[in-house]
Amino acid sequence: MILTGRKRKILEAIIGDYITTAEPVGSRTLAKNYNLGISPATIRNEMADLEEMGYLEQPHTSAGRIPSDKGYRVYVDEILMNRHAVRSGGEFFYLKGLNSGGIEKLLKEALKIISDLTEYTSIALTPHAAESTIKQLELLQFNENSVVVVLVTDSGTIKNTIIKLNSVISSKEIDILNLHLNRMLKGHSVEEINENIIKELKDSINLPVDIKWLVCVIKNLLVSETGTEVLVEGTTNFFKFPEYRDIDRVKTILSFIEDTRMILNLLMPFTNNDISITIGSENTFEEVKDCSIITVTYNIKGKNAGTISIIGPKRMNYERVITIMDDVGARLNRILTDYLYGK
Amino acid sequence: MILTGRKRKILEAIIGDYITTAEPVGSRTLAKNYNLGISPATIRNEMADLEEMGYLEQPHTSAGRIPSDKGYRVYVDEILMNRHAVRSGGEFFYLKGLNSGGIEKLLKEALKIISDLTEYTSIALTPHAAESTIKQLELLQFNENSVVVVLVTDSGTIKNTIIKLNSVISSKEIDILNLHLNRMLKGHSVEEINENIIKELKDSINLPVDIKWLVCVIKNLLVSETGTEVLVEGTTNFFKFPEYRDIDRVKTILSFIEDTRMILNLLMPFTNNDISITIGSENTFEEVKDCSIITVTYNIKGKNAGTISIIGPKRMNYERVITIMDDVGARLNRILTDYLYGK
């Protein structure tokens, strides 16, 4: 399935043109604007071949050609990736966030930059805190019968909740709980907290029964609170593209993106690759079958922790986006390393 | 500017019809579907009067009439409000959130319910934490040279951030800082923390200079972290209305709503009224001049703390929405009271 030099050049030109214009590309345009040294008629022949091979499509008989999903794929895989390997990422952006805010803020900032830069919508998944280990678990008194639980994990996630109790709790009791909770749980992951540990914990504390009960509540809370979160930025960017002039399309895509659970299903599979690119029909959900998605992962402790994606029309500026995403990924990793293990 | 019984009835019928159909209402429809006991011709005369008085508009000569902003206004003020005073809010929804999560989660939940119920977009402003007093300010060790700051205020807001230091900090030093910070700051509002307090605080602590410096960082952080936040739910509801079949309109309104600062400017003025209704041109920003906004406030300690709003087309089901919002407001107040001062 290898493309001859000329076919390749034509395919590249078509995709390049279509990316910027969003209009089907005809043989004449091609001959005029890209000095390929051949006439429209020849180009037409080649285009007919490329269509037969499945790289191009015709919206209707008398229109120019547009790239098929397969066409984009070969463009990304063969043409871009080779070129990209040589290029180095430019200094596109500046991420501050070095010394304030938790990881969500950092990600939000990165998303904002990406969306501004690429004009596409960006989505991040926060680290799944259940896998990361507990650094601090601190109870603070809120009221005579309610406490604030603060959970800090080694992946930089900070979660908090208020828990209301049935009975009054004293600051002394809170101190005792804090001591035991931290002694028993620090260094463990949320997943590892099983019934045994809970039981042991309860037994080791000398406190009224209904306050011991708090331990169970906290355990449940941790589990429910430590899920992956979805952050989104730049949804209105979709309005910038002519392919989304159609209101039903925008509606479909925006509704889909608004649905956190769907986004999780869509993006979780990519948490293991450094970079994933899915084009059109390669995506698993109907709602995004006319989109392309580029996902990179960021690491914590050298392990894949979460992802940053951009989603936009198939006619995407892959080259630019890949460069930017690579760059963001690298920076994010650097910042996170600095940030989580001293400088 | 008082309306005779018949004119009032006709206006009410027109608005009622237009709210459900989104189509200009003609005299015949009116005569057929609302037994007013008069013929289309008479209705036409009355409609001409109502138009002259400014309560109705005609999109074009040969269309039916639609309510003007002024028409909606009199409908809401005179017709609805009178009727509403008698009605009692139904048991529309169920707010859990009683014993877990901070105030943001509670608000998010309320928004979700409101958006599901009304099919409009809902927006909440969190309490402005700078005005509320500090309940707890706790530093937790994160790394040898970074700490987590957790701030709990009496309005139920919990904020946290990681601060990275230039030098190593010991857990003993953190304890000392905690002790002093809480002794000096607890019970004060963020606004009240001035230079004097900072200085006093610094002087009273016996720690290396660069750790004292942390106090300044915390002060700055508090100020920057305690702003009002904007929560939004159900943006895609706009797609449900025929008046937003126009892509440029949706684009305008969604972009506006995405812009947190704009929303703040728009809604801050309403923080003092129990309920505010602004219709079309009554709104301050061009982008929402074809929308109506209904805002209710929720209280903490009997003081207005934040707001919940819904935003939708002018052709809004005011009656239903007002009932729901009243209900949500009341419940929210009850829950917050329970929640923040024990039960």
Added chain:
DNA sequence: AATTAGCACTCGGTTGTCAAGAGTGCTAAC
């Protein structure tokens, strides 16, 4: 054998016209 010029053909988009339908305003009759 590959390339190119020429030409007929296709098809979507635009424009213009026309008729139908909904609704009004006015006048005259009740």
Added chain:
DNA sequence: GTTAGCACTCTTGACAACCGAGTGCTAATT
């Protein structure tokens, strides 16, 4: 004061005609 009747206005949808962009094929050219 109310209503029936009628002429008038304006929008909408359908249909036809036309234009232009682009193709595929064939025959001529290199």
